Amino acid sequence: MKMLGSFRKDKKDEESGSGIPSVVEKAQILQEARTFNETPINPRKCVQILTKILYMINQGETLSAREATEAFFAMTKLFQSKDNNLRRMVYLCIKEMASIAEDVIIVTSSLTKDMTGKEDSYRGPAIRALCKITDHSMLQSIERYMKQAIVDKLPSVASAALLSSLHLSKHSPEVVKRWVNEVQEAANTDNIMVQYHALGVLYYIKKNDVLAVNKLVSKLKSNLKSPYAHCFLIRVACKVLEEEGGGRESPMFAFVEQSLRHKSEMVIYEAAHAIVNMKFITAAELAPAVSVLQLFCSSPKPVLRFAAVKTLNRVAISHPAAVTACNLDLENLITDSNRSIATLAITTLLKTGNEGSVDRLMKQITGFMNEISDEFKIVVVSAVNSLCHKFPRKHAALLSFLSNMLREEGGFEYKRAIVETVITIIEENVEARDTGLSHLCEFIEDCEHTSLATRILHLLGREGPKTATPAKFIRFIYNRIILEHPAVRSAAVTSLAKFGGTSDELLPNILIILQRAMLDADDEVRDRATFYYHVLCQRQKALNSAYILNGLNVSIIGLEKALHQYTLVRAKLALVTADGDPSVTMQLTVRSTDQIVSEIIATAAG
């Protein structure tokens, strides 16, 4: 039976894979809806048309209120047919159109008839369609039927009624709350889905009363037939624990704990997940939950492995010692074919590893990094970052790992994350400074990201002079002045000036380099070089501090005045520089710098 065969062919002709029928198509389909008015009703054809309408809406075509209402009204004729399939499709369409078409309540009586009728397969779906079109005012009139349906023997009817009650409670909570007795009765059923739905509605009705919810859990926990209901009840129990501020002596906790030994994997996992998230839990109490998760780690089903490793990852944040027992299983997961699982395993190991395992872990991760996407790489790098805080003595191994990563392929965000981590190590750990800075120097030799290069150069200027042999950094920085583009060159100039400002023995060489830079092609580079050169030539510590080592502190108002003056006397100054008087040249240089700063401020202000 070809439902959409011919439809698809037409669609393929006129669109290029977007899947959305053109306006012409929509009109055509809606036109076909007029067939519904024909008698006798041809069920097959009508089902075909209804399917096309639903497909169209599903693909994103929007119907105007008028179009929807017209189609809807035509559809109501189809209630005359006794065809099972057709009736079910009509219900689907009613639900889909309920929010777009107007006056949809005209089908209320037809649906109510179906809901209480003899045809069992209609009853559940009819209820669900009915509740989609019922608003607050109409609800009273069907209340009687709803209460009957909730306790109906047929599970599909009871579930439909319970589910619909939940949806209805969004706009009519007080009405639904009146049905609590029926819902309570439904909760005692043997049917696993009905119990689940009844429990959901019961919780909704009682949730503002902690005592009532407590009672709910106590009553139901020994009568749970449904794993879905069981999972839900575990969540309710946790909520009660939280609100009552209860702990391990609470029966709520006992219920969750014993659920660890349930036969359904879904329930076991829910219990383990709940326990690891409890705030008051001790490592000893965690143990049974962790051992369950450990078992899941070696399951052949990827979903179980994923769930387990994700939860262990969380445990590792608060109780790393508790997870250590799983380290072997986690290491096996590093080579898991599902990359999400592998990444989670690695980040967990990074949180729980001890100092001895760091080297081995770094080796394992290095091989793994090439196969994962940037997104995951960043996750791993941030885990390494926290490792640096924990094991400062391991900075050598960590730095070598990070610098290897810097050399590999990767996007900007990834490289930035690595650079930030290296900088963290350098800043926190004096012993690591030398190595860290060297690694960064190597990196900027071949770095395509300007912002990273300038950041590193800035850092070099600040930290380099403090190292034992600052001279070795100068060559790296000098190369930047020669090889890179203007933004990086200017950063390099500033960085070098800082070396000159702190070290008397390096000063002569720095001055020579700065002199060369004064002939640079770029304005900014030249201006900075000139400025620093002249300040350094004064050989005064105070000047160095004020203008080179610390940031420039200028008052905005003073800046504005200076700039204004500069524009006024520009002509005069031009004549003077031709004269070559050095003191005036100095004034000129200082004003240039002021101008540069103010230009920057002006651009930043937009």
Place this chain on the structure above:
Amino acid sequence: MSCFQEPSLYTIKAISILDNDGNRVFGKYYDDAFPSLKEQKDFEKNLFDKTHKANGDIIMLDGFTIVYRSNVDLFFYVMGGANENEIMLNSVLNCLYDSISNVLRKNVEKRQLFENFDAVMLVVDEICDGGVVLEADSSQIAHRVSVRQDDIPLGEQTVAQVLQQAKEQIKWSLLK
């Protein structure tokens, strides 16, 4: 750490079926996370890019946990929130796949799906209603969504269809 989320029956955020070009065959979103069609389609494209080659049945994307399965030229996805019970999501996915497989007589591929699109829509409607799992047992679904072939009067069926039906019946009776 995290305080516990409000327990809710609304566990399914979306159900989606894509073809092997990443285009939507069927999609139902129960959550407001992607209010417009464009956002839904962008998400589907992203999801498809990350899953059609990858090994594995589960992925986290944009704050959702998504379980998926594929066959021939179709990809089936069930999506839940980041804190959802992954095993429950997987049971819904398996129900979805098995029920559709029943409806398509084990022939889970695109052409067959389009030819039985009405039954597929009924299946999804019986599995999840407004984001709540209605039924997760595929044999129950099969019972509720029986597209009875014998509804078509013999005169309307083509000879080919009758023969096909006869063949199917014999095949299934032999397998029992």
